[in-house]
Amino acid sequence: MNFFERQAAARRGSGRLVVLFALAVLCIVLAVDAATLLLTGSAGATLAATVATLAVIGLGSLYRIASLRGGGAVVAAQLGGTWVPEDTRDPSLRRLRNVVEEVAIASGVPVPKLFVMEQEPGINAFAAGYSPSDAAIAVTRGALDRLNRDELQGVIAHEFSHVLNGDMRLNVRLMGVLFGIMMLALIGQRILIYGRGGRSRNGGAVLVAALVAMVVGGIGVFFGRLIKAGVSRQREYLADAAAVQFTRQTRGLAGALKKIGGLPAGSRLDDKADAEEIGHMLFGQGRAASSWLATHPPLAERIRRLEPSFDARQLQALQQRWRAHPPDGLAEDVALGLAQAPVAPPSLPASGARMAMTPPQVAGQVGAPAEDDYRHAHDLVEGLPESLRELARGRATAMPLLAGLLLEADPAVAARQRSELVARCGEAMAAHAFELRRQRLEALHPMQRLPLAALAFPALRQRPRPELDAFLGAIEAMVHADGQVSVFEYCLSRLLQVQVREALDPSRHARFGRRKASGVREEFATLLAVLAQAGHPDQPLQAQRAYLAGLQRVLPRDHVAYAPPAEGVRALDAVWEPLDALAPPAKQVLVEALVDAVSHDGRVGVAEAELLRTVCALLHCPLPAMLERGR
Structure with missing residues (x-):
């Protein structure tokens, strides 16, 4: 699947989440009603129990969703993450920031906020947020200490896949929704603790209420784990594949997974509450679970997909080797030559250089950076x-x-x-x-x-x-x-405005587009006309040809005359919101139309390519830093 197909799949995942949540609520209500009817025999009490149960679930979900409105940084901080300053001098944190900055630039998205879960010795990571503009990536201290640069890059590329494909947004919503159906279990625990105080005259009734809440709450916990497992497992395979496509080598990601299997701490989170709540968001399994309720595929299978010759028995040898001498990521960087500065100064194409590209090629690069994009991003930063x-x-x-x-x-x-x-x-x-x-x-x-x-x-x-x-x-x-x-x-300037506004009010901008191309004909035409005129300011005939090339792809059956708006570039203020609300397949066609317009003569200049990247970023279709691969 490409970026647009994965975005559409994430949107469908939101719909499935609603259905599964409704089914879980129905089962919990039926269980509460059955228990109430059995204990009281009263239809009135049963109705009251139904209303109370729905209220607890609904208010619990609303409370948790509201607590997450601040976006990725709020999620990471609530889960014990410590913010990593931009100007940090700590070697391991500096290495982390360098890797994340290069991956972000290669992906065409804003650099996310970084957090470290200092008290967690296991190797794990997660991405949280509603959009790339408010994204946060958190890694455990174990990941920083044990992984070398290649392995850390593989883990970060895996997490960026979740950022780009809409998984991250779904994961945060899932946290809020599932909190509600797990509320009864939490209430049962609190009642049980209260009942053990022995001071209540109705201690027996309290104990019965606690046990009922715990049993019924177990239904919510079961459904919560089932939903997380169903949502998460297949996406982990896709994220692994995307990380390999990005880094163009399997040793980094496979090495990180092997260290999870070979070290005593594995990927386990010591904070059990965090492991339960964010298990579906993590790079590795955060807590022990049965195979069919696990949020991640089996570790050996993930490694085998990266290295077909891998034998699970190799993990036993690694466990023995690392029992006495755990790996040191920074020391491995030095030994492997990963900490060395580039030997040659990076070079960039001349400002007047022109590139060959096709619409399907560029659309295929949206949200799908590859190894040469990462290398080019490294050159850009070093330059x-x-x-x-x-x-x-x-x-x-x-x-x-x-x-x-x-x-x-x-x-x-x-x-x-x-x-x-x-x-x-x-x-x-x-x-x-x-x-x-x-x-x-x-x-x-x-x-x-x-x-x-x-x-x-x-x-x-x-x-x-x-x-x-x-x-x-x-x-x-x-x-x-x-x-x-x-x-x-x-x-x-518009991109800066959009990204800052999304970071300030992340939950307001959390949406999957649903509009069709036929509903935004005038906006399409305005954007294409402005771009065509900007690319050929003194060549009206060439500008018209560029406009028609783009229009033919996006609206082949319509004829919208070429009419550059009198207000020029300011006319674009009205097009961004409707175009950004397009469904993912329609956005793919739009990106291809934009490429058709800027490359109608077969070549694209550096300035035009950067303009194309900026427009795509405004429409949340991030493009890598270099649009011509394999140069």
């Missing part, structure tokens, strides 16, 4: 001056750096932009942004602008909300300082 990377990761410097990326070269326009920035964010930030633009950003390669913005995103969203609101207002004003706004600058 950025260390001083710029430090500025991007700094809380105080991320804002002026991003503002500097949007400053115009025209002095008159830049002066108006400065006035807008001063009015909203102060003279100091404006001066810093202009200094960065003049000294460091003017010579930046076009392919480095989006990666630099991605590096700055984690530090940006650490700022207080009032500061972010003021900064976003300044960005909006800067872009519209005059009517001559380039499409790339408009899209980059």
Whole structure:
């Protein structure tokens, strides 16, 4: 399956979740009613028990869903994760951040927040959040200490697959929904503890109520585990396959799985409550479970799919070897040469270079980074001056750096932009942004602008909300300082707006699109017309041909005349929300139409490719950093 098919599957998974949840609720209510009728013989008491049970389940689910509205970072923090600062100097944390940054840039998504579960010696990880903009990735201390860089990269690539394919969003919703059907078991435990106090006159009744709640609650626990197992198991195979496609080598992911099987701690979480609640989200099995209630496929089978010659008996040899001398991930990096700096400076294509690409090829790359994308992302990051990377990761410097990326070269326009920035964010930030633009950003390669913005995103969203609101207002004003706004600058500013807004209110943006292409004809036409005109500003005939090439793919039976909007790029403000609400298959056709438009002459320039990446990011169809593979 490609990205769009997996997104559609995740949407169908949401529907199945509703059906299974309803079935679980029905079974719990019937069990409570049967127990009440048996104990009281009263129809009125049975009706009251039905209402009370539905209320407990519903309120429990609503409470847990509300507690998760803050997105991935809230989930990771609630589960004991410790935030990893952007400027950390700890070697193991620095290695983790470097791997995650490179995977994010290769995937075309914002760099997620990072957390470490310091008290967990097992090897495990999970991704949480409603969208890539609010995603958080947490790894255990055991993963940091025991895995080498290749193995850590395989685990992180596995988790990014869940981020890209919509699994992460479904997992967070699952946490909230399942909490409700497990509420009776929790209530039974509390009643049992209360009843043991021995001070209640109705101790017998309390004990009976506790036992009934525990037994009926067991039904909820059973269904909860069954739902998690059904939702999670097959997706783990898909995520393993995606990680191998990304890293283009099996030794990293297979090595991580072997260490899980060979070390005493395995992938187990010592916190049993966390292991129960997030078992379906983890890289490895978080708690012991019977094979048909396990949230993950058998470990040996996962390894065998990566290495067909693997024999499960090899794990016994590893267990004996590591019993006395557990592996040290950082030491393995040195021994394997994984900690060495690149011997040759990275190179990027000339700004005027042109690439060959086809619509199916680009659509196939959406949400499906491969090994050359990872290598190219590494080159992009290494190619950025260390001083710029430090500025991007700094809380105080991320804002002026991003503002500097949007400053115009025209002095008159830049002066108006400065006035807008001063009015909203102060003279100091404006001066810093202009200094960065003049000294460091003017010579930046076009392919480095989006990666630099991605590096700055984690530090940006650490700022207080009032500061972010003021900064976003300044960005909006800067872009519209005059009517001559380039499409790339408009899209980059819009992307910044969208990503920050989603990070501030993640649950509001958690949705799977359902609209069909026929319902957004005018929006399609507007986007294609603006892109065609931007690619051929002085060639109206070529622009019309580019427009018609894209329209033919997305609306082959319709004729919408080429009519570039008078307001130019600002007309795009009205198209993003309707187009982003398209169903995944319709989005695939849209991406192919955009490629048709920019490559109608058979070649695509670097600037056009970066524009295409930005537009796709706005539509939540992330593209890798390089669109021409195998170059």
